[in-house]
Amino acid sequence: MRRSMLSTRSVAGVGRIGATLMAAALLAVACGSSSTGSNSNVNTAGAPFKAQFGWGPFQLNAATAQKVKSGQSDFHFTMVGFATSASFYSAIRLGIADADKKFGVKTDLVGPTGFTTADEVSAFETAMQTPTDGILVQCPDAFTMVPLINQAAAKGIPVMTFNTDCPTADRFAWVGLSNVTAGAVAGTTFLQYFRQTHPASQGPYQVAMMSGAPSAPFAVDRFNGFQSALASEKDINLIGPFTVNFDPSQGYNDVQNVFRGHPNLAGGFNADETLLSFGTYLDRNGLASKVTAVGFNLSAGIPELISKKTVTAAIGQYPYDQAYKPIQMLHDFLTAGSLPPCSACDVGSRVITVDNVAQFLNSPAAKQEG
Amino acid sequence: MIPDDAKPELSVAWHRALASVTWDRVRRSAASPATGAIGALVLMGIAWSFATPYFLDPGNLLDVSRQMTTLALMAIGVTFVLLGGQIDLSVGSTYGLVSVVFALLLSQGYGLAVAIVGALVVAAVVGLMNGLLAAYLRLPSFIVTLGSLEAVRGITLQLTDGAPINLFNNTTAGFATFADLGQARLFGLFPSQFVVLIVVLLITGLLLSFTRYGLRLYAVGANSRAAALAGIKVARIQTIAFMVSGLLAGLAALLGVAFIPAVTPTAGSGLELNVFAAAVLGGVSLFGGQGSVLGAVVGAALLAVLGNGLVILGVSSFAQTTATGVVIIAAIAVNVLITRRRNQSS
Numbered sequence: 066m067r068r069s070m071l072s073t074r075s076v077a078g079v080g081r082i083g084a085t086l087m088a089a090a091l092l093a094v095a096c097g098s099s100s101t102g103s104n105s106n107v108n109t110a111g112a113p114f115k116a117q118f119g120w121g122p123f124q125l126n127a128a129t130a131q132k133v134k135s136g137q138s139d140f141h142f143t144m145v146g147f148a149t150s151a152s153f154y155s156a157i158r159l160g161i162a163d164a165d166k167k168f169g170v171k172t173d174l175v176g177p178t179g180f181t182t183a184d185e186v187s188a189f190e191t192a193m194q195t196p197t198d199g200i201l202v203q204c205p206d207a208f209t210m211v212p213l214i215n216q217a218a219a220k221g222i223p224v225m226t227f228n229t230d231c232p233t234a235d236r237f238a239w240v241g242l243s244n245v246t247a248g249a250v251a252g253t254t255f256l257q258y259f260r261q262t263h264p265a266s267q268g269p270y271q272v273a274m275m276s277g278a279p280s281a282p283f284a285v286d287r288f289n290g291f292q293s294a295l296a297s298e299k300d301i302n303l304i305g306p307f308t309v310n311f312d313p314s315q316g317y318n319d320v321q322n323v324f325r326g327h328p329n330l331a332g333g334f335n336a337d338e339t340l341l342s343f344g345t346y347l348d349r350n351g352l353a354s355k356v357t358a359v360g361f362n363l364s365a366g367i368p369e370l371i372s373k374k375t376v377t378a379a380i381g382q383y384p385y386d387q388a389y390k391p392i393q394m395l396h397d398f399l400t401a402g403s404l405p406p407c408s409a410c411d412v413g414s415r416v417i418t419v420d421n422v423a424q425f426l427n428s429p430a431a432k433q434e435g
Numbered sequence: 436m437i438p439d440d441a442k443p444e445l446s447v448a449w450h451r452a453l454a455s456v457t458w459d460r461v462r463r464s465a466a467s468p469a470t471g472a473i474g475a476l477v478l479m480g481i482a483w484s485f486a487t488p489y490f491l492d493p494g495n496l497l498d499v500s501r502q503m504t505t506l507a508l509m510a511i512g513v514t515f516v517l518l519g520g521q522i523d524l525s526v527g528s529t530y531g532l533v534s535v536v537f538a539l540l541l542s543q544g545y546g547l548a549v550a551i552v553g554a555l556v557v558a559a560v561v562g563l564m565n566g567l568l569a570a571y572l573r574l575p576s577f578i579v580t581l582g583s584l585e586a587v588r589g590i591t592l593q594l595t596d597g598a599p600i601n602l603f604n605n606t607t608a609g610f611a612t613f614a615d616l617g618q619a620r621l622f623g624l625f626p627s628q629f630v631v632l633i634v635v636l637l638i639t640g641l642l643l644s645f646t647r648y649g650l651r652l653y654a655v656g657a658n659s660r661a662a663a664l665a666g667i668k669v670a671r672i673q674t675i676a677f678m679v680s681g682l683l684a685g686l687a688a689l690l691g692v693a694f695i696p697a698v699t700p701t702a703g704s705g706l707e708l709n710v711f712a713a714a715v716l717g718g719v720s721l722f723g724g725q726g727s728v729l730g731a732v733v734g735a736a737l738l739a740v741l742g743n744g745l746v747i748l749g750v751s752s753f754a755q756t757t758a759t760g761v762v763i764i765a766a767i768a769v770n771v772l773i774t775r776r777r778n779q780s781s
Binding site: 155279322345 | 487599601691692755
């Protein structure tokens with residue numbers, strides 16, 4: 066996926082149609098390895114004005130169709146998300162900015178700064194009522210946004226889901242990360258390093274699960290994935306989930322309390338950037354060699370803790386791509402009639418350890434990870 | 436002249452009166468909501484110490500003293516506003532803005548002194564704006580500060596574009612010392628943040644108990660119209676209270692950054708609810724004129740001990756939320772009952 070995006074950038078200067086077709090082809094190749102569904106059941110005849118998906122026919126709304134007919138390509142998209150103040154979104158914004166610049170479109174990011182689903186629903190409804198050529202939506206769960214997405218599709222507005230999917234909705238495609246799979250990757254990585262210092266024969270061990278929002282769907286999925294990876298390890302007792310404040314100094318207090326109650330904690334899994342508080346606690350209390358720490362995101366300070374070997378590994382989730390690619394797909398559909406090459410395009414996750422962290426220390430790559 | 440033979444009777448009466456006054460004082464202080472919070476704190480401590488051996492560990496108690504600092508400092512600030520008959524919902528957002536302003540000033544090469552002063556000026560300005568709108572223009576402070584809660588958070592997010600700021604590798608002269616102080620322990624025991632809290636508690640306690648400003652603040656909160664008729668400049672008194680609230684939220688933010696040199700623009704989100712819970716648990720009246728900064732600090736300690744014990748006991752975070760809510764309601768109900776009884780008896 067990464068390769069396809071870079072390749073797409075390298076074709077600047079070629080005609081727009083040719084470039085987008087090439088990008089779509091590259092995406093198709095790249096998605097082959099990571100997507101969980103193909104769009105082979107779609108009929109592109111008449112696209113972008115008409116298309117046939119697995120969920121039914123789609124007919125482009127009149128206003129956008131008029132733009133396409135007149136050769137305009139300055140489309141206006143609306144991206145609807147939640148928790149838009151999270152560090153994850155700083156990389157999303159970067160992806161939006163780059164995609165907008167590259168494809169000559171304008172994408173507005175709307176949605177609540179917190180996890181308020183009702184506010185996200187309102188933002189989507191507003192987006193549907195205002196002139197827009199496409200909507201990208203982050204589903205708070207698998208069900209809530211489905212009726213709204215179906216309404217938008219019925220009105221002829223192309224809808225993509227990003228980051229988290231609602232697979233039963235009438236959406237073109239999903240570009241994101243399977244949080245269950247990513248949690249499992251975290252679990253496998255955790256085990257790999259944990260066993261180097263904690264042999265099964267010397268257990269049992271306690272491992273804490275932590276998050277800034279432990280009831281949020283992303284955290285629940287990641288916990289489930291992590292648990293599944295450790296399911297056969299009878300000597301590891303998972304405890305929690307514990308709430309660790311997103312504010313690093315407040316989060317440190319929470320971690321401190323976890324250790325007070327579980328002084329022999331052998332490992333920790335943070336479903337988000339609260340990994341910083343956990344790592345800082347290990348660092349200040351000389352626990353790095355005794356406690357294995359794995360978590361998500363590469364926000365401020367985490368790469369430094371990885372390079373000090375205090376934090377074992379962080380799972381990156383390509384948030385930049387999760388914004389850039391669906392915008393690209395919408396643009397490609399409207400300008401070239403090409404449909405997304407995959408219906409469920411998983412950007413995958415990457416494991417960042419001391420071996421590859423150097424590229425994330427104060428570099429643009431770090432910004433793309435949020 | 437009092438006849439000599441009457442003296443013994445007088446002496447008895449005098450002693451009776453004195454005893455009555457003293458007993459009345461004891462009774463009043465025992466019935467004060469802050470005392471109720473202290474009682475609840477002691478009871479909770481006893482319960483936790485029976486439930487887990489880790490709670491009474493001196494290291495744990497010292498950790499809790501640091502953990503409560505942010506909440507306690509902000510609760511002291513909010514106490515000023517509440518005593519003056521107003522409310523300040525913007526403290527959590529002010530905390531976030533001050534953290535970000537401080538981090539941005541440092542990141543952009545300004546010196547440590549400029550960053551500290553700049554951040555605190557911003558905190559005071561937020562308080563001043565709240566005061567001007569709520570006290571001088573007499574807009575409802577609930578609405579004004581609800582608005583500033585959103586506006587200030589929005590500014591914070593705009594300043595950072597939602598991205599966290601990393602100060603771990605900041606090389607500004609003096610910043611390393613600043614961070615060391617944030618993590619230091621007096622005599623190797625008491626966290627520096629707790630020491631700051633004690634100093635602030637003493638200063639604000641003296642300010643409220645022994646200065647004209649303190650007396651006037653209580654008077655304004657108890658009856659602003661009567662206070663105005665008595666010549667007290669109500670709006671000025673209340674505006675100063677808002678500024679104190681902003682400044683203490685700012686101070687809490689700076690201590691937070693000193694402790695862990697990384698700033699998230701969402702820092703302090705939702706903190707205002709805990710701050711209010713701490714103040715009210717400590718016996719500060721939501722209707723003005725009643726309460727003390729000591730009570731607010733005890734309320735913060737109560738919440739910190741509650742959270743500490745629940746985590747140590749391994750209670751799931753979901754059950755913790757429920758337990759915290761139930762304890763807050765129970766403690767406030769007890770406080771209200773105590774206050775009602777006191778008012779009836781007086």
